[in-house]
Amino acid sequence: MKPIQVGLLGIGTVGSGVFNVLRRNQEEIRRRAGRGIEITMVADLDVERAKSVVGAGVQVVNNARAIIANPDIDIVVELIGGYGVAKALVLEAIAAGKHVVTANKALLAVHGTEIFAAASAKGVMVAFEAAVAGGIPIIKALREGLTANRIQWLAGIINGTTNFILSEMRDKGLDFDVVLKEAQRLGYAEADPTFDIEGVDAAHKATIMSAIAFGIPVQFDKAYVEGITQLGAADIKYAEQLGYRIKLLGITKRTDKGIELRVHPSLVPSKRLIANVEGAMNAVMVNGDAVGTTLYYGKGAGSEPTASAVIADLVDITRLHTVDPLNRVPHLAFQPHTLDAAMDSLPVLPMSEVVTSYYLRLRVADQAGVLAKVTGILAGAGISIDALLQREADEVGGEGSTQTDLIILTHDTREGTMDQAIAQMQALPTVLATITRIRKEELN
Amino acid sequence: MKPIQVGLLGIGTVGSGVFNVLRRNQEEIRRRAGRGIEITMVADLDVERAKSVVGAGVQVVNNARAIIANPDIDIVVELIGGYGVAKALVLEAIAAGKHVVTANKALLAVHGTEIFAAASAKGVMVAFEAAVAGGIPIIKALREGLTANRIQWLAGIINGTTNFILSEMRDKGLDFDVVLKEAQRLGYAEADPTFDIEGVDAAHKATIMSAIAFGIPVQFDKAYVEGITQLGAADIKYAEQLGYRIKLLGITKRTDKGIELRVHPSLVPSKRLIANVEGAMNAVMVNGDAVGTTLYYGKGAGSEPTASAVIADLVDITRLHTVDPLNRVPHLAFQPHTLDAAMDSLPVLPMSEVVTSYYLRLRVADQAGVLAKVTGILAGAGISIDALLQREADEVGGEGSTQTDLIILTHDTREGTMDQAIAQMQALPTVLATITRIRKEELN
Known part of the structure; x- marks a missing residue:
């Protein structure tokens, strides 16, 4: 049987990897797939660079549509990224009857519903393990x-840049800005790191996993997204003293009221395996009702x-491209006609309805009565305290006035309730700086 | 479409779980599979107990062959275990055109070649994720x-009983025999724990993974198998002091000479995630040339x-039972006609050809010259020393004679070379007890 023919849209870092691994392991892959898999066309704006990667024997074009129009191409691999031209090309490839493989999480998290519907209508596969x-x-x-x-929850370190930064902040006791510059120098962070450090990239990925886990459509617009730019070395140190590490987690969870979908820094017990995932590595925990917790x-x-x-x-596509689409795994794991009903019964909750526990750090005046006022506000809101750490006072400013850090770990409470309690505490004259609030996940 | 019909052979612990989870999550599973999956027949020698598990509406028989003979049954789930009747029934089910799901690692590790060949000839699937x-x-x-x-190696904690025992030995500083009794009392070890504690169960699983990883037939008879019965609390403590934990690992590795396939206690760096897998939990590390190390x-x-x-x-079978067998994943991951050739080019190596590093503990007389003799033997064999730990002498016996433990970590060496060096050291009159040798894996 002749090899299945693949066209690459874009041959940067990932595209070069695909080309090199396919060639290096071609015998191994053929022994598995039962058929050869060959990249026969590559489209890239930089034709000369692309040619230097793929050598002779592979057609290089600067127009992606030449690949989509080629009837010999069975599978189009989209490695352009973003929502713009990538979206148009993926939809055109589907319309031309091509199967599509993409690493584009942004595209699928935002436009997945449209893309998967188009693919189902045409009977082609859109595969996205790399996303x-x-x-x-x-x-x-x-x-x-x-x-x-029945998946209960999943929580993942799904952005290597931010995990590298957090690992370095902890190891070296440095603040965010310093480590970001180092990460950029080492190539772990991009020149414009916004999507990574603000949590957007992780939220794209969490959105896709949420859909697959719970059988709902992708709903990126309903995800809560908070990055790591506000984290200080002090919080990492205090967390450590309390037996926790701080990780940027993408979390999605099934509750009685609906689905939580959120990305934010989280305290995680130091003894959990995921707390020990360091540097640019990723890890995802998945909890199912039968299997328990897996990682x-x-x-x-x-x-x-x-x-x-x-x-x-x-x-996978090489194996399954000739079978009836009903014999394939649905794009989002569940039969597509069931997704909309599930969206109604399992709405994505606003952040104010999320229930979790919290780490709070308050910069307070070191004087009698402060602790009573703070704990009084929490008690009044029905928020119970799990642990409390009061630091020795620092001398700051003149006239012997001193300040101190008050660190509080709470039990589970509703985010909306916590928002109100924080606003009340923030209004106290003895609370001297913006209160730091980091969510805490026990993951058990 | 009517539900796919499943017959269970044996409804003990796992069978009850299958029945209960299938019923509890039937809607969720149907939304994924696109079709209902129902257990309609159960065979068990204890018909009354089986009936009490499945209730009315499910036919319970005491003769497994009644399920195999039933033309309405699409899939047979074999949960009997062992090589005897289970083998006969699996082969009969295949011959009757049934797809088979089994959790029986012993059967597949020993008779997999025969079973998969029969299934391929008949065009049915034998699936074994649970094995x-x-x-x-x-x-x-x-x-x-x-x-x-191209998979390079894999290493796994794939027996929960032994991992529980090793975790307890470390946590509580107890010896093997004491903890085994506790594990039996708690239900973590069976009344006859031989297959677990001697490493046989782990070797069955490592054999299956080795075949899938490297594209070779299952070759349990060539696996090296060593259990945990000889481990003492002292070795666990010394390993800890050197920055290692001791785990029973199933290891299979590709080398220039062939495939290593072995189960034995191993020192693993404490900082590796797998070293922190405690209690009855399992974990498998897989290293591939493109993906790097995954867990x-x-x-x-x-x-x-x-x-x-x-x-x-x-x-999976519900999705794929109507497609051409060529569109399915091969049983052992690689196209079956390629396995025999791979066995010739990738022979499973005898243990003497395995290259790894070692932890050695020697009980020696505390007198001048002992260390020189021991290190001289290692140097003579070309074995280089990575670390050496000499304990303070203990007073033992009369007349002020003292003994001490000498712990040596070596760099990589061939097992056959190490065997000879150990024999030479053992022959020294100043070496007072059997030398303990535990292999060490850096897993990087």
Whole structure:
């Protein structure tokens, strides 16, 4: 049988990885897939650079539509990124009857419903293992490995840049800005790191996993997104003293009222495996009612780890492209006609309805009665305290006035309730700076 | 479409879990599979107990062959265990055109070649996610998630009983025999724990993963198997002082000469995630040339975790039972006609050809010259020393004679070379007890 023919849209870091791994392991992959898989066309604006990567024998064009128009191409791999031209090209490829593999989490988190509907109507597959957590086969685990389960929650370190920054802040006791510059110098953070450090990239990935876990449409617009730019070295240190580490987690959880979907820094017990995932590594915990808690760990980015996921999708499509679409795994794990009803019964909750526990740090005047006022406000709101840490007072400013840090861990409470309590505490004249609030997840 | 019909052979712990989870999550599972999955027949020698589990509406028989003979049954789930009647029934089910799901690692590790050949000839699937690491979808990850990769090695904690025992030995400083009794009392170890504590169960699972990882037939007879019965609390304590924990690992590795396939206690750096997998939990590390190192963690046994894996297989078969067998994933991940050639080019190596590093503990007389003799023997064999720990001498016996423990960590060396060096050291009159040798794996 002749090899299945693949066209790459974009041959940057990931595209080069896909090309190199497919060529290096072609015998191994053919022994698995039962058929060769060959990249026969590449589109890139920089034709010369693309040619230097793929060498002779692969057609390089500067117009992606030449690939989509080529009837010999079976699968189009979209590695352009973003919502603009990538969206148009993916939809055109689908319309042309091509199967699509993409690593584009932003596109799927925002326009997934439209794209998957188009693919279903045309009977083609859109595969996206590479969109979440790089080489870790987490999409396959969720879509196929845990199908017996009612998934209860998942929580993941799904952005390597921010995990690298947080690891460095903890190891070296440095503040965010300093470590960000180092990460940029080392290539762990981009020149414009906004999507990573503000949590947007993690929220794209959490949105996709939420849909697959619970059988709801992708709803990025309803995700709560908070990054790591406000974290200070002091909070990381205090968390450590209390037995926690701070990680940027993408979390989605089933509750009686609906689905929580949120990305924010979180205190995690130091003894959990996921608290010990360091540097640019990724990990996702998934809790199902039958299986209990499972964890998946590996490189979440980079040329060949991401290529590993792209090629796994190519192999799956090579196996299944001739079968009836009903015999394939649905794009979002659940039969597509059931998604809308599930959206009604499982709405994504506003952040004010999320229930979790909290770490609070208050900069207070070191004088009698402060603690009573603060704990009184919490008690009045029905928020119970799990642990309290009062630091020795620092001398600051003139006239012997002193300040101190008051750190409070709470039990579970509704975010809206906590918002009100924080506003009340913030209004106290003895609370001298903006209160730091970090959510805490026990993950058990 | 009418539900796909499943017959259970055996309804003990796992079978009950399969029945209960399938019923509890039937809507969720139907939304994924696109079709209902129902257990309509159960065979068990204890018909009354079986009836009390499944209630009315499910036919209970005491003869498994009645299920195999029933033309309405699409899939047979074998949960009997062992090589005897289970083998006969699996082969009969295949011959009757049934798809088979099994959790039986012993059967597949020993008779897999025969069983998979029969299934391929008949065009049916034999699925076995539950045979390795319970609910962790490690078979799916290896067979489908990492298809891009040339797998280099994998190492797993794949027996919960022994991991529980080792965790307790470390936590409480107790010796093996004491903890085994406790584990039996708590139900973590069976009345006859031989298969677990001697490493046989782990070797069955490692054998299956080795075949899938490297594209070779299952070759349990060539696995090296060593259990944990000889481990003492002292070794666990010394390992800890050197920055290691001791875990029973199933390891399989690709080398220039062939495949290593071995189960034995191993020192693992304490900072590795897998070193922190405690109690009855399982975890498998997989290293591929593209993806790097990945890890999969979860419950390796128990009623519902194992049921989670069995049902995932039922869903896969429900999707794929009507397609051409060529469109399915091959049983052992690689096209079956390629396995025999791979066995020739990738032979499973005898243990004497394995290259690893070592922890050695020698009980020696506390007198001048002992260290020089021991290190001289190692140097003579070309074995270099990574670290050396000499304990303070203990007073033992009369006349002021003292003994001490000498602990040596070596760099990589061939097992056969180490065997000879140990024999030479053992022959020294100043070496007073049997030398303890534990292999050490850096896993990086």
